[in-house]
Amino acid sequence: EAAVTQSPRNKVAVTGGKVTLSCNQTNNHNNMYWYRQDTGHGLRLIHYSYGAGSTEKGDIPDGYKASRPSQENFSLILELATPSQTSVYFCASGEGLGGYEQYFGPGTRLTVL
Amino acid sequence: SQWGEENLQALSIQEGEDVTMNCSYKTYTTVVQWYRQKSGKGPAQLILIRSNEREKRSGRLRATLDTSSQSSSLSITGTLATDTAVYFCGGSSALGRLHFGAGTQLIVIP
Incomplete structure (x- = not known):
């Protein structure tokens, strides 16, 4: 039973459309993260959260919003999707910040046309 | 801010060989984690090493951390075809x- 799940797994969106990526974790971790992964860049942090109701900007937050309505759920929202946001998005959870392991979901492949 | 200096590199070896992958970093780092990502999957942690641990082992894996040179390495002994993956380090x-x-x-060739 996967501890971090993401939905959808694949998404095709149109430029200017709204996209919501969802993440659920059953690890009971306080911290959750959204990354994007592009060839040559590795994993880059978009937003993260310390717990329900909190969201923090990561290294590349422009064009993205995040929502953490509960301990288990963390969403990434693209209000006006652009082709440059075509990427693979990963959600992760962890007990704390850098000194702790992060547990990743399977990823969502997003294509913005 | 950029943490590491590496670009995506590729290594192709024969099954059974040993391999070492390196990682260098620019910013203050006391914890390094190594992750493996198989095709189509999310990353999974292999080893976490702290600045007071110059070396850490887990099965066929060995990680080192040298804070003076700001570098870390991951070695795999007796590679298997199933070790084929992307390996990357993270630090904080x-x-x-x-x-x-x-x-x-x-890439480990059977």
């Missing part, structure tokens, strides 16, 4: 955010 201070390098694509 103990309470800071984790930053990742671009990784190394390892």
Whole structure:
């Protein structure tokens, strides 16, 4: 039973459309993260959260919003999707910040046309 | 801010060989984590090594951390075809955010 799940797994969106990526974790971790992964860049942090109701900007937050309505759920929202946001998005959870392991979901492949 | 200097590299070796992958970093780092990502999957942690542990082993894996040269390495002994994956390191201070390098694509030929 996967501890971090993401939905959808694949998404095709149109430029200017709204996209919501969802993440659920059953690890009971306080911290959750959204990354994007592009060839040559590795994993880059978009937003993260310390717990329900909190969201923090990561290294590349422009064009993205995040929502953490509960301990288990963390969403990434693209209000006006652009082709440059075509990427693979990963959600992760962890007990704390850098000194702790992060547990990743399977990823969502997003294509913005 | 950029943590690591590496670009995505590729290594192709024969099954049974040993391999070492390296990672260098620019910013203050006291914890390094190595992750493996198989094709189509999310990353999974292999080893976490702290600045007071110059070396850490787990099965066929060995990680080192040299804070004076700001570098870390991951060695795999007796590679298997199932070790084919992207390996990347991430670093942070103990309470800071984790930053990742671009990784190394390892291909192990059976």
